[in-house]
Amino acid sequence: MTKKRPLILVTNDDGITAPGIRTLIEIMNEIGEVVVVAPDSPQSAMGHAITINSTLHCEQIKVADGPQIEYSCSGTPADCVKLAVNELLDRTPDLCVSGINHGSNSSINVIYSGTMSAAMEAGIEGIPAIGFSLLDFNWNADFSQIKSFVKQITIEALTNGIPKDVVLNVNFPKLKENEIKGIKICRQAKANWVEKFDKRTNPMGREYYWLTGTFVNEDKGEDTDEWALNEGYVSIVPTQFDLTAHHSIQQLNTWNL
């Protein structure tokens, strides 16, 4: 007699046809029953946006062979999770995995990340959740190098249980499998983007901007995700959606309010 296989919800922010999510689906098919509910178009840098002033469409489709059930949705990554959990699935998933993102969601990138917003949304709904990201922006990034790590982390999460109200933010260095040194539990590095706007003039003479920027890490700690990734490790940052800066409450209570 076999134990019932876990129900795994798979989503992402690069869209349902992205190679990253296709790899993630392949891996999850080896672990459980897979339902994919993912955006029909790229939703990178959508943060935790949700669709409240417009309608949502959702179609059952089949992008690739395999036992997974797949839905393509018009909304944001957070919308996809809400739709899956509250409308499409007939039972609560045992796990939600998001990604594999084409590009980093380490350090402050977690705030802007559609990949992590989907995982966070699942976490808010009480579902254990993991976001996976590879430090390679290319559409044809080589996800095969990290498959064994994704599987290992997922199985450990199912076996041990993710701590309550915690969502895992997993980032992979762009290395060959045999070059990756291991996995580190980390804190979010205090790094950020120094933006520069590229100002141009369109053919009609109107000015417009492109957002560009340089990533700057002045956090010298050896317990951060940036440190781990630079040293060739996979980073796992446990993240939370209680944003309260508890340590500052006492100080604010001294204000004259």
Place this chain on the structure above:
Amino acid sequence: MTKKRPLILVTNDDGITAPGIRTLIEIMNEIGEVVVVAPDSPQSAMGHAITINSTLHCEQIKVADGPQIEYSCSGTPADCVKLAVNELLDRTPDLCVSGINHGSNSSINVIYSGTMSAAMEAGIEGIPAIGFSLLDFNWNADFSQIKSFVKQITIEALTNGIPKDVVLNVNFPKLKENEIKGIKICRQAKANWVEKFDKRTNPMGREYYWLTGTFVNEDKGEDTDEWALNEGYVSIVPTQFDLTAHHSIQQLNTWNL
């Protein structure tokens, strides 16, 4: 000789013409030099979305009389702050205020909030920042009842300094000024939305959904923003953008990774 007046950046997510931001501009004109950089259209529930795959437009305009300088931008609230700080302003603002939002950003709403994402973006850039929200979704909400509180909190923030890497999330109950009992420093309540999708069929026979939901607060603590607001207080939650769940790192280090 008068002390140099602080430079205050004002933004929001309801758009530059919303009554909430117009009230906020009026109040800030009494305190400092005001530059407004706000979205040209409503951006509610945009979370921390930023515009990376499209261009941004920005025009200097004048929506209403007053000494403030105003820019209307095509992007999200976070885009507006990035543009202001890195392109439009010639010095770093002393304070960024966002709002006054038409509707609550208490408890888990902070995650979806465009108002708070703008304030967070300023915080990430090292600028002291406050998001203000009134628990009234109406366009014609009565912001005059809370003007004295907004002014008091802003002056206290400029006088004492907001703790480093902390952004204030201020919510006001929908009450008359003389009914408001005072101001409480709070933690984010552990409350969330129970979603329900309203499924309909369009005139072409295609199904679509509207996201709807009920807000459920099962957090009985008397130190939360929800408690304070229900009791008739203004709530101030200090929030942070280090999402690390530091308390769970030890537990995750017991996993077989």
